[in-house]
Amino acid sequence: xxxxxxxxxxxxxxxxxxxxAKMNGFVVGVSGGIDSAVTSTLCAKTGLDxxxxxxxxxxxxxxxTRADRHIDWLQDNFSNVKRQPVILTPVFDSLVxxxxxxxxxxxRFMSLANTRARLRMTTLYYFAALKKYLxxxxxxxVEDFGVGFxxxxxxxxxxxxxxxxxxxxxxxxxxxxxxxNQDIMDAAPTDGLWGDSRTDEDxxxxxxxxxxxxxxxxxxxxxxxxxxxxxxxxFRIYKQFNSANMHKMIPIPVCEIPEDIK
Numbered sequence: 001x002x003x004x005x006x007x008x009x010x011x012x013x014x015x016x017x018x019x020x021a022k023m024n025g026f027v028v029g030v031s032g033g034i035d036s037a038v039t040s041t042l043c044a045k046t047g048l049d050x051x052x053x054x055x056x057x058x059x060x061x062x063x064x065t066r067a068d069r070h071i072d073w074l075q076d077n078f079s080n081v082k083r084q085p086v087i088l089t090p091v092f093d094s095l096v097x098x099x100x101x102x103x104x105x106x107x108r109f110m111s112l113a114n115t116r117a118r119l120r121m122t123t124l125y126y127f128a129a130l131k132k133y134l135x136x137x138x139x140x141x142v143e144d145f146g147v148g149f150x151x152x153x154x155x156x157x158x159x160x161x162x163x164x165x166x167x168x169x170x171x172x173x174x175x176x177x178x179x180x181n182q183d184i185m186d187a188a189p190t191d192g193l194w195g196d197s198r199t200d201e202d203x204x205x206x207x208x209x210x211x212x213x214x215x216x217x218x219x220x221x222x223x224x225x226x227x228x229x230x231x232x233x234x235f236r237i238y239k240q241f242n243s244a245n246m247h248k249m250i251p252i253p254v255c256e257i258p259e260d261i262k
Contacts, residue, residue: 051133
């Protein structure tokens with residue numbers, strides 16, 4: 001990958017899109033991970049306004065610290081970057097308290113994890129409407145079009161996706177070229193939805209390089225029977241996630257009424 005040319009291409013694309021849409025800039029949720037770090041830096045390089053939101057909900061201290069340091073770094077290097085902390089923990093806790101009890105606590109736990117992402121999306125759009133900004137998505141190609149590892153109408157609810165055609169390893173390559181802080185480069189990827197230290201690999205059962213390999217094999221029409229051992233297990237994991245989350249990757253189904261009965 002020609003990293004510098006890719007960076008220039010994305011920055012120009014972002015600026016052209018915002019200018020054509022007559023928008024003033026971008027709002028980005030900064031989590032302390034590589035995807036949001038790269039996305040916010042690319043947005044900053046457009047020269048348009050960039051508002052970085054920190055939206056902790058029972059967040060691990062290390063994630064908050066990385067996000068803080070990244071925004072500090074952005075502001076040291078780009079005069080068009082502003083920060084806005086929004087502590088969503090009490091909002092989340094109040095919502096949980098208002099919801100009725102359920103029998104299956106495990107299902108409730110998963111639902112509440114996705115609720116965190118949707119609260120953050122709502123907050124991003126609040127500031128986007130106030131400032132006439134675009135919500136810049138932080139999803140990469142593996143998450144968005146491979147395993148569907150994101151929350152529908154949460155971190156998947158965005159106006160545009162600048163890095164969604166980049167594999168995770170390619171996002172890291174851009175991060176290195178952009179000078180993203182080393183603690184972010186070294187941190188294990190996590191969705192930050194659980195309030196603990198679990199990583200994406202813990203949840204999925206495979207690393208991003210492994211998933212990228214499986215995604216490439218699937219595109220070639222390979223099947224489970226083509227592999228053995230760990231490769232077969234990774235391919236099975238990939239296909240399972242891809243199938244279960246396909247509803248996130250296709251347009252919303254519309255019930256089209258036949259003209260002869262309308």
